[in-house]
Amino acid sequence: MAVCTIHPTQSLNPACSSIASFHQKQGLFCTYGSRAIMAKRGGVIIQNHPPSPGVVICSAAGGSDTLVIGLAADSGCGKSTFMRRLTSVFGGAAEPPKGGNPDSNTLISDTTTVICLDDYHALDRTGRKENGVTALDPRANDFDLMYEQVKALKEGKAIDKPIYNHVTGLLDPPELIVPPKILVIEGLHPMFDPRVRELLDFSIYLDISNEVKFAWKIQRDMAERGHSLESIKASIEARKPDFDAYVDQQKQYADAVIEVLPTQLIPDDNEGKVLRVRLIMKEGVKYFKPVYLFDEGSTISWVPCGRKLTCSYPGIKFFYGPDTYFGHEVFVLEMDGQFDRLAELIYVESHLSNISTKFYGEITQQMLKYSDFPGSNDGTGLFQTIIGLKIRDLWEQIIATKTGAPLEAAKA
Ligand SMILES: Nc1ncnc2c1ncn2[C@@H]1O[C@H](COP(=O)(O)OP(=O)(O)OP(=O)(O)O)[C@@H](O)[C@H]1O
Numbered sequence: 001m002a003v004c005t006i007h008p009t010q011s012l013n014p015a016c017s018s019i020a021s022f023h024q025k026q027g028l029f030c031t032y033g034s035r036a037i038m039a040k041r042g043g044v045i046i047q048n049h050p051p052s053p054g055v056v057i058c059s060a061a062g063g064s065d066t067l068v069i070g071l072a073a074d075s076g077c078g079k080s081t082f083m084r085r086l087t088s089v090f091g092g093a094a095e096p097p098k099g100g101n102p103d104s105n106t107l108i109s110d111t112t113t114v115i116c117l118d119d120y121h122a123l124d125r126t127g128r129k130e131n132g133v134t135a136l137d138p139r140a141n142d143f144d145l146m147y148e149q150v151k152a153l154k155e156g157k158a159i160d161k162p163i164y165n166h167v168t169g170l171l172d173p174p175e176l177i178v179p180p181k182i183l184v185i186e187g188l189h190p191m192f193d194p195r196v197r198e199l200l201d202f203s204i205y206l207d208i209s210n211e212v213k214f215a216w217k218i219q220r221d222m223a224e225r226g227h228s229l230e231s232i233k234a235s236i237e238a239r240k241p242d243f244d245a246y247v248d249q250q251k252q253y254a255d256a257v258i259e260v261l262p263t264q265l266i267p268d269d270n271e272g273k274v275l276r277v278r279l280i281m282k283e284g285v286k287y288f289k290p291v292y293l294f295d296e297g298s299t300i301s302w303v304p305c306g307r308k309l310t311c312s313y314p315g316i317k318f319f320y321g322p323d324t325y326f327g328h329e330v331f332v333l334e335m336d337g338q339f340d341r342l343a344e345l346i347y348v349e350s351h352l353s354n355i356s357t358k359f360y361g362e363i364t365q366q367m368l369k370y371s372d373f374p375g376s377n378d379g380t381g382l383f384q385t386i387i388g389l390k391i392r393d394l395w396e397q398i399i400a401t402k403t404g405a406p407l408e409a410a411k412a
């Protein structure tokens with residue numbers, strides 16, 4: 001490990017510059033606090049210029065601990081919302097790379113870097129049109145590059161990642177990505193290519209049923225983007241064959257699936273406002289203990305409404321039990337309905353176990369803190385928050401295993 005001091009008004013002083021250059025040549029990387037400093041094409045640059053003097057640390061160990069998480073879902077299915085919940089578990093805001101392309105799809109926080117796999121589109125918008133393929137088609141994506149670059153980050157090496165510009169529909173010049181502690185690759189195909197799949201430490205699939213997808217699309221694309229009902233229907237229909245062929249099939253590989261369905265509490269509901277959400281958790285995944293309700297391995301139906309939990313129509317119903325999913329043994333935790341008073345979630349939280357919280361009520365606190373995010377009063381927000389905590393736990397366990405440090409005791 002090498003250490004030197006820098007001043008905010010300088011790029012890097014000569015000593016730091018040569019340290020960073022040296023380490024870059026060795027394929028290692030340097031940080032200033034949680035920010036990355038890279039030697040690049042002969043010069044030295046600081047990612048996110050430091051706001052105050054500080055210490056630069058160049059270390060062989062830093063990047064090689066990168067945990068890689070895959071999050072798959074169709075467009076408009078809540079990936080960004082999920083990412084905001086996940087990064088908030090680690091604290092600090094997630095922002096696009098400072099001073100970079102304003103249309104970058106990347107989000108960087110102190111601990112996490114989220115890269116959007118749309119950046120591996122091999123064909124731009126015109127190219128897809130000319131070739132008659134959708135963005136969901138593997139032929140429109142560069143899986144070789146995706147594999148090489150995710151592998152490099154996992155090995156602690158920085159990459160020059162392409163940018164797909166959703167504003168122009170063009171492929172923009174690449175941006176520098178340095179290895180974070182936790183790398184999330186989100187998009188249409190994180191589990192499609194077996195080589196990329198193999199690099200994932202944990203994988204999640206957001207499975208939004210057609211009815212709910214339609215309701216969310218209407219809410220966003222009609223209310224916020226001025227699209228017509230017909231054009232939304234047409235766009236969902238046009239994507240469906242490729243979605244079924246190339247995206248949906250990835251759920252069989254996911255360690256956790258969040259399935260979002262219409263409620264069963266209202267007969268023939270077609271509004272899509274009240275949701276039945278199922279968290280499907282694979283058994284036997286390293287460092288991941290499925291959450292359970294009351295008694296691990298039992299089958300339980302629970303209506304928590306009553307003296308301790310306020311419920312208006314149509315109420316709330318939980319279910320927990322073992323099942324099989326694509327031939328895998330899984331546990332399913334299900335919530336149908338929505339909370340009237342979010343603070344009362346503590347009552348439900350206190351009956352859940354293996355939730356990887358650090359203190360009593362952490363889930364409720366997280367949900368209250370981000371109550372303005374979509375899904376905060378139902379199972380989507382609850383299960384996304386739980387998965388965020390499980391990922392934090394996974395990372396801490398991996399670090400503890402590598403360093404031999406004891407894990408914090410007294411976790412729920
Ligand atoms: N849990 C939820 N409950 C209700 N609505 C939701 C939920 N999550 C997302 N939505 C709706 O879906 C829209 C899309 O969500 P979000 O931007 O998170 O999806 P996305 O997968 O990142 O989309 P894209 O890939 O198109 O950028 C939101 O604007 C919101 O209207």
Ligand SMILES: O=C(CO)[C@H](O)[C@H](O)COP(=O)(O)O
Pocket residue numbers: 074075076118125135136165166167169187188
């Ligand atoms: O499925 C998608 C992303 O999840 C988009 O449709 C794809 O990336 C193409 O984007 P655009 O419509 O902006 O050209």
